[in-house]
Amino acid sequence: MNQIVAIVIAVFLILSILAFFISLYNKLVMLKFNVEKAYGNIDVILKQRADEIPNLVNIAKQFMAHENDLLTKLTELRTFYNSTNDSDKKTELANETSKALSSFFAVSENYPNLLSNNNFLELQKRVSGLEDKIADRREFFNDSVNLYNIGIHEFPNVILAKMLGYNDKTLLEVTNQEKQYEGVQF
Numbered sequence: 001m002n003q004i005v006a007i008v009i010a011v012f013l014i015l016s017i018l019a020f021f022i023s024l025y026n027k028l029v030m031l032k033f034n035v036e037k038a039y040g041n042i043d044v045i046l047k048q049r050a051d052e053i054p055n056l057v058n059i060a061k062q063f064m065a066h067e068n069d070l071l072t073k074l075t076e077l078r079t080f081y082n083s084t085n086d087s088d089k090k091t092e093l094a095n096e097t098s099k100a101l102s103s104f105f106a107v108s109e110n111y112p113n114l115l116s117n118n119n120f121l122e123l124q125k126r127v128s129g130l131e132d133k134i135a136d137r138r139e140f141f142n143d144s145v146n147l148y149n150i151g152i153h154e155f156p157n158v159i160l161a162k163m164l165g166y167n168d169k170t171l172l173e174v175t176n177q178e179k180q181y182e183g184v185q186f
Contacts, residue, residue: 024160031148035169038141039087042172045137046094049130050078053097056104056123074100091172094134101127138172145169 081093149168152161
């Protein structure tokens with residue numbers, strides 16, 4: 001009788017430990033896939049922005065023939081973005097595109113005919129809306145990365161995370177140029 005009780009207790013302990021590790025594993029998998037989903041959501045909006053650039057460039061070319069270098073750079077960044085699958089490279093290209101678009105809109109202020117063109121204004125609103133969505137999704141991505149990084153460093157998760165090869169993820173950072181605000185220009 002004592003042996004049966006001991007066996008039942010041993011089986012219960014083994015099942016409890018197994019359930020515990022399954023629960024930890026599932027939590028780590030969920031955190032990992034949330035980060036990937038969050039980046040995928042950013043990627044969708046960045047792709048939309050990249051797809052809008054040719055329209056913006058074509059409209060602006062009509063008015064800004066001598067600003068060709070900036071327009072060429074935007075086109076090249078779009079091409080590079082669409083041709084890579086590396087998320088780190090895409091993030092770098094997206095940051096460069098943000099800088100170039102900021103410069104583009106600043107330069108466009110010198111062209112009153114361009115600024116009064118309805119197509120340009122609609123496209124500018126569209127790009128601005130996409131930039132707002134990118135900012136929201138960056139925030140969600142960074143929240144997901146933060147939860148993931150915390151999750152893989154909590155005890156006892158850290159043991160299983162190391163065994164599975166889970167490493168820290170990098171937060172998306174805002175560049176110094178993106179942080180600069182020079183006020184409203186009239």
